[in-house]
Amino acid sequence: MSNCGRVGPGARGLDEALVRGYAHRMSSTVTTTVPDATGHFGPYGGRYVPETLMHPLQELEQEYQRSCEDPAFRREFEYYLTEFCGRPTPLYFAERLTAKLGGPKIYLKREDLLHTGAHKINNSIGQVLLARRMGKTRVIAETGAGQHGVATATVAAMFGLKCVVYMGAVDCERQALNVYRMKMLGAEVVSVKAGQQTLKEAINEAMRDWVTNVRSTHYILGTAYGAHPYPLMVRNFQRVIGDEARQQILEKERRLPDLLVACVGGGSNAIGLFYPFLNDPTVQMLGVEAGGEGIEAGKHAARFQGGSLGVLQGTRSYLLQDEFGQVQLTHSVSAGLDYAAVGPEHAWLRDLKRVEYTYATDDKAVEAFMLLARLEGIVPALESAHAVAGIIERAPKMRKDDIVILNLSGRGDKDVAQVAARVGLEMPK
Numbered sequence: 459m460s461n462c463g464r465v466g467p468g469a470r471g472l473d474e475a476l477v478r479g480y481a482h483r484m485s486s487t488v489t490t491t492v493p494d495a496t497g498h499f500g501p502y503g504g505r506y507v508p509e510t511l512m513h514p515l516q517e518l519e520q521e522y523q524r525s526c527e528d529p530a531f532r533r534e535f536e537y538y539l540t541e542f543c544g545r546p547t548p549l550y551f552a553e554r555l556t557a558k559l560g561g562p563k564i565y566l567k568r569e570d571l572l573h574t575g576a577h578k579i580n581n582s583i584g585q586v587l588l589a590r591r592m593g594k595t596r597v598i599a600e601t602g603a604g605q606h607g608v609a610t611a612t613v614a615a616m617f618g619l620k621c622v623v624y625m626g627a628v629d630c631e632r633q634a635l636n637v638y639r640m641k642m643l644g645a646e647v648v649s650v651k652a653g654q655q656t657l658k659e660a661i662n663e664a665m666r667d668w669v670t671n672v673r674s675t676h677y678i679l680g681t682a683y684g685a686h687p688y689p690l691m692v693r694n695f696q697r698v699i700g701d702e703a704r705q706q707i708l709e710k711e712r713r714l715p716d717l718l719v720a721c722v723g724g725g726s727n728a729i730g731l732f733y734p735f736l737n738d739p740t741v742q743m744l745g746v747e748a749g750g751e752g753i754e755a756g757k758h759a760a761r762f763q764g765g766s767l768g769v770l771q772g773t774r775s776y777l778l779q780d781e782f783g784q785v786q787l788t789h790s791v792s793a794g795l796d797y798a799a800v801g802p803e804h805a806w807l808r809d810l811k812r813v814e815y816t817y818a819t820d821d822k823a824v825e826a827f828m829l830l831a832r833l834e835g836i837v838p839a840l841e842s843a844h845a846v847a848g849i850i851e852r853a854p855k856m857r858k859d860d861i862v863i864l865n866l867s868g869r870g871d872k873d874v875a876q877v878a879a880r881v882g883l884e885m886p887k
Contacts, residue, residue, distance in 0.1 A: 493686060497689070498686075498802075502774050502802035503806075504773060505686050506769045507685050531591070539583060543572050545580075545702070548568045549566070549710065552830075552833075552864075560854070564849060567865045567866060569727065570838065570842070577699060578605045578606040580698055581606075581696055582613045586617055596621070597620070598678070599677070600623070600657065602625075602793040602796060603841060604636025605839070606680030621644065622646045623646070623648070624663040626650050626654070626655040626660050629655070629660070629793045654788070656788070658785065664679075665677070680724070682725045683725070689802050693803060700718075700735060703718075714735070714738055714740060716740070716741065721845040721867060723748070723796075725800055728804070732807070744814050745813055746818050746844045747761060747815060747818075748820075749763070749817035753817070756786055759789065762800070773799075777798050778798045822844075823843045823846075826843045837874065838868070842867045849862060
């Protein structure tokens with residue numbers, strides 16, 4: 459099953475000169491980033507999977523295309539987003555955070571208020587509807603922070619499907635609350651003890667399961683990563699975030715925002731917010747990766763700071779690897795951002811200079827977590843706290859009348875014990 463994982467240096471994809479050539483031929487103002495027929499965003503994306511998975515991926519792509527053209531599917535998807543998930547989510551003016559940072563005006567897109575507590579449910583609803591159309595009786599998923607696992611377990615329970623969720627043993631321990639939630643929803647949670655025991659290994663196991671059980675099983679991949687059509691499909695299920703935010707900010711401010719901010723792991727919450735604004739040249743965009751303990755090998759998960767072009771788990775993108783093509787260890791206080799690669803569309807948007815990517819360290823993310831809790835009464839997910847840290851750093855460089863939309867991608871119940879331990883909060887005796 460080696461083809462399910464990384465590819466060595468001899469097959470690491472296009473070299474940097476060719477990447478620059480692609481970007482040079484494109485305008486910095488994007489008109490579309492729909493992938494080509496082979497699933498490539500410029501030099502990124504594609505399908506790098508075992509032969510046994512080529513047919514199910516093609517079947518999934520065809521069913522997805524048919525669904526997009528089917529008004530009944532769209533109505534069903536929108537029904538569950540509204541009636542079950544709780545959309546639209548508010549666009550909330552963070553008045554005290556704005557005052558603390560001295561401007562600009564900061565709005566929070568409250569994905570944390572969705573059912574299950576994060577944006578992940580948008581994609582899980584869309585994919586479980588596809589699974590039903592394809593006659594699948596079982597779904598599997600990978601999860602890092604547990605939010606996608608909870609979302610998948612939730613939709614599986616709702617539609618009566620069997621569900622297995624793969625989760626690294628390290629993540630099972632630091633996200634124990636979500637492990638219990640998945641089990642209560644009827645899912646089997648498999649603790650993966652191979653390798654670093656985090657998200658990369660969970661994806662490996664999920665792909666092995668899919669190869670073995672492909673006739674009965676659909677893999678609900680949780681982020682805008684993986685083999686085509688997953689990056690396209692997940693982005694389009696998540697673009698509801700940006701579509702809503704665009705309408706809401708026009709109603710509130712009568713103009714578009716100056717800056718969008720989101721954390722970036724695989725990148726689904728970020729691309730969901732960014733995509734509907736890509737053709738608006740006045741709207742800047744900032745993606746915040748996990749800086750971990752600093753930009754040193756094995757201590758972070760900021761792919762654009764220390765990564766290079768390669769192939770991992772089905773797609774070509776930027777990933778953290780050594781000179782021999784071996785995937786490096788990663789680290790983040792946030793389980794959901796602790797991954798060695800980034801979604802291919804993000805890599806393409808970075809080449810086009812349409813989106814800027816930075817990073818926040820563990821310490822800065824924890825500080826931002828506490829600041830938002832104390833100022834706004836909102837406990838964010840540690841993933842989302844990276845985005846808050848990004849705007850804390852950026853705000854002094856902006857005007858007071860600028861407008862920012864920050865995607866609060868999830869709530870922080872799952873992270874409370876971990877953060878409390880870091881900042882020295884004690885339980886009452």
